[in-house]
Amino acid sequence: MRYSGRIFDGVSLWENAEIEIDETSGLIEYIEDVKNVEEKYKGLTFLPGLIDTHMHFFGTASYSLLDWVTTSDVLLTIRSVNDARRLLNAGFTTVRTMGDKVSLGMSKAEKAGILYSPRIVSSGFSLAETGGNDDPKMLDLETAARVSYSYYCDGPWECRKAVRKNLRNGAESIKVYASTSFVGGGLIKDELTTEELQAISDEAHRVRLKAASHAYGASAIDNTIEGGFDSVEHGLGLTEEAAEKMLKRKIFYVPTLAVYNRKREDVNPYRDEIIKRHLEKEVNIAFNSGVKIATGTDYVGSDNEPHGNNYIEALLLSKYVGPLEALKSATSISAECLGRPELGFLSKGKVADMIAVRGDPTTDISLLRPENIVLVIKNGKVQKKELN
Ligand SMILES: [Zn+2]
Structure with missing residues (x-):
């Protein structure tokens, strides 16, 4: 599965990037910058689960x-x-x-x-x-x-x-x-x-x-x-x-x-x-x-x-640390806290837990509300999809 668009990888934001997920292994194959992203993913942000x-x-x-x-x-x-x-x-x-x-x-x-x-x-x-x-x-x-x-x-x-x-x-x-x-x-x-x-x-x-x-x-x-x-x-x-x-x-x-x-x-x-x-x-x-x-x-x-x-926890935290830092907390930092560094970060070889959200939650965490989550992938398998 390949997705392209705005991607927050758990630490930083890629404005135009592509990510490839291997369904069999459940791992991320690669993430890289690209010039053009697919039209249907415009306006979304991909991020770790x-x-x-x-x-x-x-x-x-x-x-x-x-x-x-x-x-x-x-x-x-x-x-x-x-x-x-x-x-x-x-x-x-x-x-x-x-x-x-x-x-x-x-x-x-x-x-x-x-x-x-x-x-x-x-x-x-x-x-x-x-x-x-x-x-x-x-x-x-x-x-x-x-x-x-x-x-x-x-x-x-x-x-x-x-x-x-x-x-x-x-x-x-x-x-x-x-x-x-x-x-x-x-x-x-x-x-x-x-x-x-x-x-x-x-x-x-x-x-x-x-x-x-x-x-x-x-x-x-x-x-x-x-x-x-x-x-x-x-x-x-x-x-x-x-x-x-x-x-x-x-x-x-x-x-x-x-x-x-x-x-x-x-x-x-x-x-x-x-x-x-x-x-x-x-x-x-x-x-x-x-x-x-x-x-x-x-x-x-x-x-x-x-x-x-x-998601309210990240929303409340964002009032202290800002939305980008709160998103890090809710993804890569929380994975580290659990002693599970293979989670919470979208990069080659990590577990493919990824979601897509309408809008840009790196500037507004309230966009993480449930009805705004249009894609959920866990272990490389699609769990929920409200995309074309
Ligand atoms: Zn408790």
Whole structure:
């Protein structure tokens, strides 16, 4: 397959270029400058498939912890399959899940070619301490452990075992809770000791997987850095000192702006102040210090926030870093964050995940809205085509 036109390759823009995709290998044959582009592709922009590095397939109707853990597996799977379809049609060719009950199975189905879905880099179950962030404490301990999407582990060896259970089940990423969050309305506090965090990241790195850490608060971010993690997720409370350390250690920042821009019905001055600082200061601290920012929505796939509009993360990020930089984040930088450099970049030998958009998203990210995506190619195979 050969396409020609305006191409954003994941890093820079080619005004008139041609790209050749080998359907059999699923790889890109070449990309090169040309004088003339095909008439039918004029006005479009080709770019790498979009990546959401932080999301969940909770497949629930409401945004509530109890619902997340008690919705039946059948129902949440059906809802999640629909979410996967919407994501792929919206131009997302890769997503990373950060703890849920269905994404390991969905990832296997996608690899087997029996699920219409983005490629799913699944973290399997998240890891948390007993009584930790997403432990549904309204249930008794045994029931909570049985229905949760987290493994609760205490002490380095239990933590290593929890990683190994995920690996045994096919996880391709590891996600940990290094702090609480605002779910449940409490104050934020650190979770898991540095020793436990180090055990988890070490166990992930032994099999060359990336380890991601949910961190709310400056000390949780510090523990994440000292714990040897590859990305700080959410990262509320980021300081310039922490950003400097992250830059040195090549740790990614995933500010999950989409969830913090969500309309909230309740008022919580404590929470709202922390979010305000995150949105007004911390994203700029990360960007100005040179830390790489990846796109992750933290959408869970509930009725009030269905998957499909995940481009919003790049749109929000573009307000800080500009559209071109935000597009890099949503493609090549996110691929790097996942430890998958073969993705997110259109050049010879890379995996042919490519989409086409009406207009030029390198100047306006809102053009990435789902109805504007006219072509989706994953692994060199056309998934959606609304072109002549
Ligand atoms: Zn999350």
